[in-house]
Amino acid sequence: MSLARPEILQTLPGPEDITRVELPNGIVVLVRSNFESASVTLSGYLPAGGLFDPPEKLGLAHFTALGLTRGTERHHFQQIFNLLESAGASLGFGASVYNINFGGRALAEDLPLLLSLLAECLRIPRFPQKPIERLRRQILTGIAIRDQDPADRAEMMFDEVLFPNHPFGKPTDGTRHTIARITREDLLAFHRHYFGPRGMTLVIVGAVSAEQVLEEVQRTLGDWQNPLQPAFPEIPAVAPLAQSVRSHIALPGKVQTELVMGTLGPSRLSPDFMPASLGNNILGQFGLMGRIGNVVREQEGLAYEASTSLNAWKDAGTWEVTAGVNPANLQRAIDLILAEIRRFIAEPVSWEELRDSQSHYLGRLPLSLESNAGVAHAILNLERFQLGLDYYKRYPALVESVTPEQILEVARRWLDPERFAIISAGPPME
The missing domain is CATH 3.30.830.10 (Metalloenzyme, LuxS/M16 peptidase-like)
Known part of the structure; x- marks a missing residue:
């Protein structure tokens, strides 16, 4: 149904x-x-x-x-x-x-x-x-x-x-x-x-x-011309990290540490995008910021905020986790996030989690198109990513066709916690 x-x-x-x-x-x-x-x-x-x-x-x-x-x-x-x-x-x-x-x-x-x-x-x-x-x-x-x-x-x-x-x-x-x-x-x-x-x-x-x-x-x-205008260049391909990179930016006088960690993600044109998007919603968006928000913020109280984002462009993308933490809790927050990522790539999400996310996606779409600005933004993306003018008519079927097994397969393809960039910025580390 x-x-x-x-x-x-x-x-x-x-x-x-x-x-x-x-x-x-x-x-x-x-x-x-x-x-x-x-x-x-x-x-x-x-x-x-x-x-x-x-x-x-x-x-x-x-x-x-x-x-x-x-x-x-x-x-x-x-x-x-x-x-x-x-x-x-x-x-x-x-x-x-x-x-x-x-x-x-x-x-x-x-x-x-x-x-x-x-x-x-x-x-x-x-x-x-x-x-x-x-x-x-x-x-x-x-x-x-x-x-x-x-x-x-x-x-x-x-x-x-x-x-x-x-x-x-x-x-x-x-x-x-x-x-x-x-x-x-x-x-x-x-x-x-x-x-x-x-x-x-x-x-x-x-x-x-x-x-x-x-x-x-x-x-x-209509009469605008520019014979100098160059062809759009080819964007260089990007390879994932060979191993994890950890770095901290010391900013004296700050009291909170901001954490960004993650890796490359699928492009907006990739068939992996929709399973990754729904998976990302479960991992760190839905409700009180998904699984990661629940563990890091709600259960352990280690972060003021913790969530994930999937940023997808025409040629590449990122899949990242962000959190604002007390400097004393930084390493513990990193460890918990990595543990949650490992669980995410070890077992499928539940059908209940997936159905909740699918309902959320389908419910929020009409809300995002209530204003002229929302519709203009949506149509612009149809052209930007060559999705087809019928994309929003097909959208419910695209969302509902995703299975827990597809999310697991895509997550395993993109999320390797042994090759994460782990970057923090805030007070100098002791």
């Missing part, structure tokens, strides 16, 4: 109500109308992320993304802010390893304004010197805060250990040394070389028709 409610499944986005069009210049536009809302949400990306950063100027893509709204050839920073503010709209940019990401929202009647500003920022930013220097100081302040945060420091070193000399192992926001080296000319050159329509994806959800959206996108972005 299916755990999914048929009346809920009928409301999920699918090929019958998502319009997908690829423009001649390579931009992919996806639209889902929702006339029960007076607003529209815009979300998207273009392939110009941190993997293009020169080693000596890490954070260049991030800096460029944040600088896009600091002034264009048509409007300066304050004018852009005033135009958005007067319409009650928003528009923002960021960077990841793969992409420059953007998002915004407005009333449906202000979609032409939102798309015009998006096109301006993407196509003709000016990166004026004074606003860019203010932005540099803001970025450096953020990095200074990051570098004193135990959780951030542990996560950064975890990535460095798992992905040595690899784009996934480098901080997308850079370091204080690399950000200090970046010039206005670097921003202009990065934009000129890497920004272009090929590979760009734009999702719009809300009180607009597909015809309206396509007309406006064609008007603002």
Whole structure:
């Protein structure tokens, strides 16, 4: 008997109500109308992320993304802010390893304004010197805060250990040394070389028709070309650790130790992803943070928080455990987590645990799609990972087809506690 409610499944986005069009210049536009809302949400990306950063100027893509709204050839920073503010709209940019990401929202009647500003920022930013220097100081302040945060420091070193000399192992926001080296000319050159329509994806959800959206996108972005835009590079393969790596980052003055431990995980495109995702939910997410939270936090009282996460990208992923602990309890917490991992790869999860997790997955899906922003994010992922427009129609069957034996097989394939990165950050160890 299916755990999914048929009346809920009928409301999920699918090929019958998502319009997908690829423009001649390579931009992919996806639209889902929702006339029960007076607003529209815009979300998207273009392939110009941190993997293009020169080693000596890490954070260049991030800096460029944040600088896009600091002034264009048509409007300066304050004018852009005033135009958005007067319409009650928003528009923002960021960077990841793969992409420059953007998002915004407005009333449906202000979609032409939102798309015009998006096109301006993407196509003709000016990166004026004074606003860019203010932005540099803001970025450096953020990095200074990051570098004193135990959780951030542990996560950064975890990535460095798992992905040595690899784009996934480098901080997308850079370091204080690399950000200090970046010039206005670097921003202009990065934009000129890497920004272009090929590979760009734009999702719009809300009180607009597909015809309206396509007309406006064609008007603002349809003639965009960049012959310099390079092909997307191949991401280097990553091998698991040959043996466990243990490291502690001493941060004097801190009172809590943050722990990150784990290994590589399946990519989002791997057939292992769904069994691993449900298994991860049982191991360290569901209820009071799953089995690990129950043992480490609830039963033993060794951690303020303890949970697991499965981070899956197109080319790789991580499967990790995080915990915030009293420094005196650090080794005991590590030992308990490793013991729980060993139990997880030694015997199948129970059908009761699996059914609870499957019900949770199917129950939370409609909730995540209640807003225009949630739907836009979901549709963006369909395109990002080439899942197919019918993915959410197939989703219940994909979830319900997973068995305890599949979870065990996948867990054994990915989780080897003898080859974990175990990184902690906090007070110096005695």
